[in-house]
Amino acid sequence: MNMLESEYRKLLFPFPTVRKIQGDFLLKSNDIIENSQILIAHAPTGIGKTAAVIAPALKNALESDNFVLFVTPKHTQHYIVIETLKRIKSKYKVNFGVSDFIGKKWMCLLPGVDRLSSRDFNELCKDLKRDERCNFFNKVRKGDKLSREASSLLKKLRKGIFHVEEICKFCKEKELCPYEICCELGKEAKVIIADYYHVFEPNVRKAFFIKNKKELENCILIVDEAHALPSRVRKILxxxxxxxxxxxxxxxxxxxxxxxxxxxxxxxxxxxxxxxxxxxxxxxxxxxxxxxxxxxxxxxxxxxxxxxxxxxxxxxxxxxxxxxxxxxxxxxxxxxxxxxxxxxxxxxxxxxxxxxxxxxxxxxxxxLDPSLATKEVFERVKSSILMSGTLTPTRMYAKLLGIEERVEFVEYPSPFPKENRLVLIVPETTTKFKRRGEIEYRRIARKCWEIVREIPGNVAIFFPSYEVKDGILQFFSRLCDREILVEKKGMSKVERMELYHRFKELASKGAVLFGVAGASFAEGIDLSGRNLLSVIVVGVPLEKPNLEVQALIDYYEEKFGAGWNFGYIFPAMIKVVQAAGRLIRSERDFGAVILLDERFVWRNYYKCLPKDWKIQVTKNPEKLVKKFFERKLKELEE
Ligand code: SF4
Structure with missing residues (x-):
């Protein structure tokens, strides 16, 4: 075992091998945590960031009064964190408590509460508890003490590490409030997994920390998908x-x-x-x-x-x-x-x-200003790591979130071979508000089809809005002979999953997914290997220039002298990079990203694209796409 490997082991790294960038991130995270600092890390997909961050954070927590709070807006990420913790536990034979939370509304056993807004639900829950009208809550305690049922369930839960869905299932069987049970687990936990809402809604945070007997001052806060934090906090407030x-x-x-x-x-x-x-x-x-x-x-x-x-x-x-x-x-x-x-x-x-x-x-x-809720949190926490695959420019996030002191920045390159990703800008069409209409939509539909037919598998096309998507779909569907799956506004989780599975099923034939940049599929689907061979981003997904956007631009101009960039261009380009990030999820994956709009070559937009993309500008993307896939498929056969 070389020196570095033994260092990684000391930091509870749970896997047998460490990739170079992952190792760097692991050591950097440890440094940050040991020195009570804050790190804003742009860490592209494939680095293995969860393990690189959670292992040194847990090590620090086990040796001190600190605890790890991992917050993420993605439910799927909870599984990855839980699995990583299980590996650490079994590999190093260490004992520690873990509690896993999603939004309280989604944990609640009362039927029908998912239709309430989070605020309405919280008010309802508060009133039901106060008046002892929730039987699931009432069954958790007898007077000041835990009930027999709650104690026996907690005994079982403390022996292992459980995902919140498993905990909810056990609680349902025993008719106990899952949120209350998780808070009981949280009191002794060294790791808590939760949602942004638990930390960045000031009233919710107060209650959450009191119930889990935790203090911000002892908190090693890990913020996953941190690119989404400013807009999510603005929405919460x-x-x-x-x-x-x-x-x-x-x-x-x-x-x-x-x-x-x-x-x-x-x-x-x-x-x-x-x-x-x-x-x-x-x-x-x-x-x-x-x-x-x-x-x-x-x-x-x-x-x-x-x-x-x-x-x-x-x-x-x-x-x-x-x-x-x-x-x-x-x-x-x-x-x-x-x-x-x-x-x-x-x-x-x-x-x-x-x-x-x-x-x-x-x-x-x-x-307009997420720092109204985030500044205090980042000032008070012991240390914090904010990470995402699209967290550039890193300094913008520090400003938006009010992180002014003890902060460091790091940008890692993608760990995947550059030659596996073809990136093209096609500056022939546009979805500028003034040019939207039948003529432009027909041109875009034709261009998309010319590209799609050269791709030997699944293609996802992301549009700046549902209206533009539907406008182009009517012309594209007349040209396309593949099955087209369409993301619709307000789809339920079940409907989205059906669409996702259908898309995967069609991978060998090749289907086309029509989605919207910034919406569910562009932000969240995970399709590796041949399940997705190309992403086409049609247009720059700028917000409609309405009063809110205007106010945002003015506010950021006044506060940072960067209104146009922070309030308008960067959020749109982050959506572009996020959508493109659906492609190539592992070292062996390959595929083509095609950006279809004349504005992508403009300096203000171009500079927002990742530095490690090898970008070609072309008016004949279909030829380059065809050549790329012929070469890649040949390599596979050899
Ligand atoms: S106490 Fe628990 S079960 Fe009762 S309403 Fe609140 S979250 Fe739901």
Whole structure:
């Protein structure tokens, strides 16, 4: 055993061999953790980053009062972490506790709660527990002590390392709340696996840490898929109400006998509709000033907003004793966020149309600044590693997340042979907003088909939006003789899995998947080997230049002097690289990435593409694609 290998073993690395870049990442992670620092690591697929990070983090935790908190937005990642920990445990014969969480709503045993928003669900759960109306919760404890059933289940769980789905299954058999059981496990755990929500929603974090008897100051925080953190946190902190939810709140208050409150909410609804009439008029969206909304409500209700908020929250609690969700409570939460969030939020009134509801209006308090929730976390944790396969520019993430001190940056190259990936930019078409329409869609459809027919297997094509995807699909389907599978808005998990399996089944024949950049398939599918031979990214998936995007650009310009890049271009290019990352998941995989838009050769966009891609610009991609696959298939035969 050489010196390096023995070093890796000391750091509890669980696999027999270590790849060069993986070894570097392992040592770097150890250094960061030992020195209580923060690392922002761009680490492409294939490095084996989970083991490289979790092993030294666990080693540190076992030798100190620290614990490891691994947060990820992806459910599949939980399995990888659990498997890695099991390997460490069996290889090094070390004992440590592990607790695995997904969103509480997804762990809950009550039927139908998956339809509630996380906020509504949390309120419901809180009320049920407070009033001892949840039997699964009640069965966990007898007075201050754990019940016999809970103790015996915990005894079993402490002997091994279990995935959250297994824990939920055991809990269901015993009729015990899985979240409570996981918190009991968490109290003694050296490793907790959880969702971003558990750490970056301030109220949820407080409760989560108290229940698991943990402190941020002892936390080695590992953030997986960290490229998604800024937008996810912004989403967590954003809230909205509509004229429809206000109307429901009026009725709810009335039905529960709160006549005056019902009248007050009616006045808020009238004021809301006045804003629509006087401010929005025939526009799609307008900004609303914080003060004007507060003043309007206080004048009409003749009460301070703070008093109204307290009242709505109280009534919300009462309503949830009978119903699962409270519209009055939701209004209280919204007004609270409107009142308290002075900086870093855009307040926007919008017109919306839905096939089910017709036209309605939405008032949003949109968070622009994720650091409002993340800064404190990264300041307080013992150390942290943020990692992703698309985490460039690394310094942008530090700025967006408010990480100012004790931070280091590292960018690793892809460990896979460069010659296995053909990367082409085809600057012939565009999905620029001004050029969208039949003529351009026909050209794009034709170009896609010319490329697809040269690819001897599955191809995924990702578009900037569902509208563009559907627009091009109508022309592409007339040309294409392969089966086309289409990702649709709002697909359920089951529907997505069916589509995924069907796509895999068709790999030998070759099928085409139509998806959307930034949506489920472009961000999450894992297709190795011959299951995916090419990804075509059609257009730059820029956000619609609406008021929120405008506010984001202005805010980042003011704060960092980089509004256009941070607020508009980089998020779109991250989606492009993420979509391209569906291809080549192992050393032996090969395939072609084709970027179809004239803007990809523009400097501002081109510079966002990974440095280790060997990019060719061409107007005849089909020839290069054909040659590439002929060569690769020949190599395989030899
Ligand atoms: S206590 Fe547990 S089972 Fe009961 S509502 Fe909350 S999460 Fe669900």
């Amino acid at each position: 954003s809230m909205n109400i509509s004229n429809l939810s206000l109307r429901r709140a009026v009725k709810e208050a009335e039905r529960f006998g709160f006549v005056k409150v019902s009248r007050d909410i009616g006045k808020i609804l009238d004021f809301f509709l006045e804003l629509v009439k006087d401010k929005l008029r025939d526009k799609e969206e307008v900004f609303v000033r914080r003060e004007e909304f507060i003043k309007g409500i206080e004048e009409r209700c003749e009460e301070s907003l703070q008093d109204l908020i307290d009242m709505f929250n109280l009534i919300g609690d009462e309503v949830r004793e009978v119903k699962r969700r409270s519209y009055v409570g939701k209004l209280g939460n919204f007004l609270e966020s409107w009142y308290n969030q002075i900086e870093g939020f855009a307040k926007i009134l919008r017109r919306r149309v839905s096939p089910m509801l017709g036209e309605f209006f939405l008032l949003s308090n949109k968070c």
